[in-house]
Amino acid sequence: MSGTYLGMPAFPEAARAAVRDRTLRGNLRHATHTIRAKRAKAVTEVSDWAELREAGRRIKDHTLRHLDRYLVRVEEAVTAAGGTVHWAADADEANRIVTALVEETGESEVVKVKSMATQEIGLNEALEAAGIRAYETDLAELIVQLGKDRPSHILVPAIHRNRGEIRDIFRAEMSEWGRPAPEGLTDTPAELAEAARLHLREKFLRAKVGVSGANFVVAETGTLVVVESEGNGRMCLTLPETLISVVGIEKIVPTWRDLEVFLQTLPRSSTAERMNPYTSMWTGTTDEDGPRTFHLVLLDNGRTDTLADEVGRQALRCIRCSACLNVCPVYERAGGHAYGSVYPGPIGAILSPQLRGTGSDIDASLPYASSLCGACYEVCPVAIDIPEVLVHLRERVVQGGPATRRGNKVLLKPAKGHAAERAAMRAAQWAFAHPGVLRTGQRLASRTRRFHPRTLPGPGRAWTGSRDLPAVPAEPFRDWWQRTRGGEDGTK
Amino acid sequence: MRVALFLTCVNDTLYPDTGRAVVRLLTRLGVDVDFPAAQTCCGQAHYNTGYRHEAEPLARHFAEVFREYEAIVTPSGSCGAMVRELYPRMGERARAEGRGGALAATVAPVVPKTYELTEFLVDVLGVTDVGAYYPHTVTYHPTCHGLRSLGLGDRPLKLLRAVKGLELVELPGAEECCGFGGTFAVKNADVSAAMGTDKVRNAESTGAEVLCAADNSCLMHIGGTMSRLRVGMRPVHIAEILANTEEGAAV
Numbered sequence: 119m120s121g122t123y124l125g126m127p128a129f130p131e132a133a134r135a136a137v138r139d140r141t142l143r144g145n146l147r148h149a150t151h152t153i154r155a156k157r158a159k160a161v162t163e164v165s166d167w168a169e170l171r172e173a174g175r176r177i178k179d180h181t182l183r184h185l186d187r188y189l190v191r192v193e194e195a196v197t198a199a200g201g202t203v204h205w206a207a208d209a210d211e212a213n214r215i216v217t218a219l220v221e222e223t224g225e226s227e228v229v230k231v232k233s234m235a236t237q238e239i240g241l242n243e244a245l246e247a248a249g250i251r252a253y254e255t256d257l258a259e260l261i262v263q264l265g266k267d268r269p270s271h272i273l274v275p276a277i278h279r280n281r282g283e284i285r286d287i288f289r290a291e292m293s294e295w296g297r298p299a300p301e302g303l304t305d306t307p308a309e310l311a312e313a314a315r316l317h318l319r320e321k322f323l324r325a326k327v328g329v330s331g332a333n334f335v336v337a338e339t340g341t342l343v344v345v346e347s348e349g350n351g352r353m354c355l356t357l358p359e360t361l362i363s364v365v366g367i368e369k370i371v372p373t374w375r376d377l378e379v380f381l382q383t384l385p386r387s388s389t390a391e392r393m394n395p396y397t398s399m400w401t402g403t404t405d406e407d408g409p410r411t412f413h414l415v416l417l418d419n420g421r422t423d424t425l426a427d428e429v430g431r432q433a434l435r436c437i438r439c440s441a442c443l444n445v446c447p448v449y450e451r452a453g454g455h456a457y458g459s460v461y462p463g464p465i466g467a468i469l470s471p472q473l474r475g476t477g478s479d480i481d482a483s484l485p486y487a488s489s490l491c492g493a494c495y496e497v498c499p500v501a502i503d504i505p506e507v508l509v510h511l512r513e514r515v516v517q518g519g520p521a522t523r524r525g526n527k528v529l530l531k532p533a534k535g536h537a538a539e540r541a542a543m544r545a546a547q548w549a550f551a552h553p554g555v556l557r558t559g560q561r562l563a564s565r566t567r568r569f570h571p572r573t574l575p576g577p578g579r580a581w582t583g584s585r586d587l588p589a590v591p592a593e594p595f596r597d598w599w600q601r602t603r604g605g606e607d608g609t610k
Numbered sequence: 611m612r613v614a615l616f617l618t619c620v621n622d623t624l625y626p627d628t629g630r631a632v633v634r635l636l637t638r639l640g641v642d643v644d645f646p647a648a649q650t651c652c653g654q655a656h657y658n659t660g661y662r663h664e665a666e667p668l669a670r671h672f673a674e675v676f677r678e679y680e681a682i683v684t685p686s687g688s689c690g691a692m693v694r695e696l697y698p699r700m701g702e703r704a705r706a707e708g709r710g711g712a713l714a715a716t717v718a719p720v721v722p723k724t725y726e727l728t729e730f731l732v733d734v735l736g737v738t739d740v741g742a743y744y745p746h747t748v749t750y751h752p753t754c755h756g757l758r759s760l761g762l763g764d765r766p767l768k769l770l771r772a773v774k775g776l777e778l779v780e781l782p783g784a785e786e787c788c789g790f791g792g793t794f795a796v797k798n799a800d801v802s803a804a805m806g807t808d809k810v811r812n813a814e815s816t817g818a819e820v821l822c823a824a825d826n827s828c829l830m831h832i833g834g835t836m837s838r839l840r841v842g843m844r845p846v847h848i849a850e851i852l853a854n855t856e857e858g859a860a861v
Contacts, residue, residue, distance in 0.1 A: 130798050133800060134800040143804075485660075489791025489794045491786075492754055492759060493754075493785075493786075509660065512658075513660040513661070513662050517662075517663070546651075546655075547656060549650075550671070553647065577796060580797075581799070583799060584799065584838060585837070594623055595622045596647060598626055599629075599645045599647070
């Protein structure tokens with residue numbers, strides 16, 4: 119399997135294969151149901167959860183509204199603390215900046231803290247092209263990297279793998295990347311964890327350059343924050359001489375007090391922990407402690423375009439907790455790879471088509487990768503109305519309309535392949551605007567009901583492939599009503 | 611009280627029994643029911659598929675047809691949610707796009723008067739025992755829009771628990787979507803079918819004779835799946851259970 123998402127098929131095709139993979143469905147079902155139940159319990163422990171959720175929503179909206187001001191504040195504070203700030207408009211620019219920074223150190227390998235931003239821009243592949251090897255140190259990311267696989271979940275990238283598969287990957291691949299797996303490795307969690315620990319420790323102690331993302335950036339002091347469960351990230355943040363952090367511009371919170379809200383909602387929403395085990399914070403550089411050199415690369419890559427969209431901008435509130443993935447019935451069946459992006463699940467279905475645009479088949483299909491059941495909105499700790507944005511993006515796909523691309527207002531054309539649907543929707547609207555037409559259609563359906571086929575041709579096959587059609591009744595309700603005025607026997 | 615039945619286009623065309631059951635039930639409870647014949651469709655399928663502009667004339671039509679009534683009752687959680695939650699939003703969007711407040715003003719009067727059936731029974735009429743008789747084992751599926759958009763809560767369960775002869779059994783994974791989702795069922799047929807199959811298997815595990823819900827669209831998908839899988843259960847709309855009495859013919 120390729121390490122990138124280029125050329126992925128549209129969601130329905132990718133999901134079809136996943137739905138038929140019994141092992142995958144079993145792994146996903148087990149994992150999502152377990153974490154879903156734990157999250158629900160962890161949230162009920164907090165008496166003011168609704169207020170925390172509302173506070174999180176407000177803080178994020180306020181920050182996004184004044185993002186220009188807070189970004190300048192971050193640059194000033196980081197610079198004053200001895201760091202260097204770089205601005206990256208897109209993935210290519212960010213990759214060029216990071217590659218050049220690593221090359222300046224003369225090193226040919228880096229250790230990485232788990233980071234969605236660097237995955238979004240394909241940093242590992244870009245570094246590899248420049249002859250620099252990037253080692254993932256998060257356990258799940260390690261499994262994905264060793265398995266030449268793609269992540270399928272924001273928080274648990276190897277959620278689609280079970281213990282037996284992980285043992286096989288460790289045995290076959292670890293020696294290619296460093297210390298081999300111990301002889302006779304079994305699939306017990308303790309043995310797998312120890313194998314990873316031994317493998318990774320060599321990397322931590324040798325690496326001169328660390329690369330990270332950040333969960334939050336506190337504007338008032340220019341402090342970056344990473345929250346994690348394993349402590350591997352902290353090793354990368356403290357041991358190397360040079361630290362390069364690539365952070366999306368939406369990660370800012372204005373003050374330390376704002377951080378308090380998210381340090382409660384993020385761990386409970388994501389891993390059902392009351393507090394995440396490791397919270398690492400770093401502000402510029404400090405003499406004789408931690409990295410000597412610190413670079414912050416602030417990444418746009420479609421974020422200001424998203425911010426320009428009044429309905430869609432709420433996606434930028436996301437704190438990457440993945441509660442929406444774990445509760446989503448579509449994600450549970452389709453798996454993360456079907457979304458063709460490092461951001462899968464409901465949030466991916468609204469974030470990717472905004473960051474990348476709706477031009478490709480996969481991006482045009484993502485807004486439809488939902489039954490609009492609303493469970494994602496219900497669990498979101500920053501109250502992103504994902505169904506609302508999905509429907510908004512569906513409109514953009516089928517109707518086109520105004521959008522912002524690289525800072526310019528553009529008028530998008532409708533995506534290809536929706537002409538027949540558009541015609542059918544308009545015909546239905548016309549019929550519904552004329553009750554007489556509706557009645558004629560109903561009567562026709564009733565009178566011909568003996569001849570209705572059990573399976574349908576064309577697009578209707580998608581329904582009758584797995585479900586039987588209901589029988590059309592002899593008389594539509596409105597005819598019965600007209601005949602009886604609501605009286606059961608027609609005498610009223 | 612002059613109450614209008616907003617039956618929905620799906621029920622009108624495919625499930626007239628549900629409509630007759632609502633009329634029978636409300637009439638028994640002393641409500642004067644009217645069926646404005648000019649009603650058609652709320653526009654939910656248009657809106658949710660991305661045809662918001664095509665849904666707007668349907669919203670205006672709905673508001674004009676139902677404006678005069680004291681209450682509008684619908685046996686569909688999702689169509690009820692369309693009116694209550696999405697009509698105001700459509701009005702706001704039209705205003706935000708510089709098209710003025712006409713749509714918002716047109717739909718405003720009908721929004722607070724629109725009730726899903728079980729909501730109307732419990733909140734407006736103040737009844738939970740509607741005098742029904744239904745000697746069957748029943749499991750209840752709370753549909754997504756009823757559950758999350760309208761917040762029906764345990765109203766349908768209260769009504770079912772008061773039905774004489776009815777044994778209510780809990781549905782495992784009740785709050786999970788059945789996989790219908792309107793055009794989702796066709797656009798992502800494989801995922802939709804997988805979700806529907808899981809819903810049916812959960813229902814089957816209860817041993818109930820009947821799976822009940824307050825929305826025939828979801829029941830069409832679940833029932834169609836049951837039929838294909840040859841599961842010996844019937845999908846029945848809650849209105850048909852609540853309308854059934856000892857005097858009437860047992861369904």
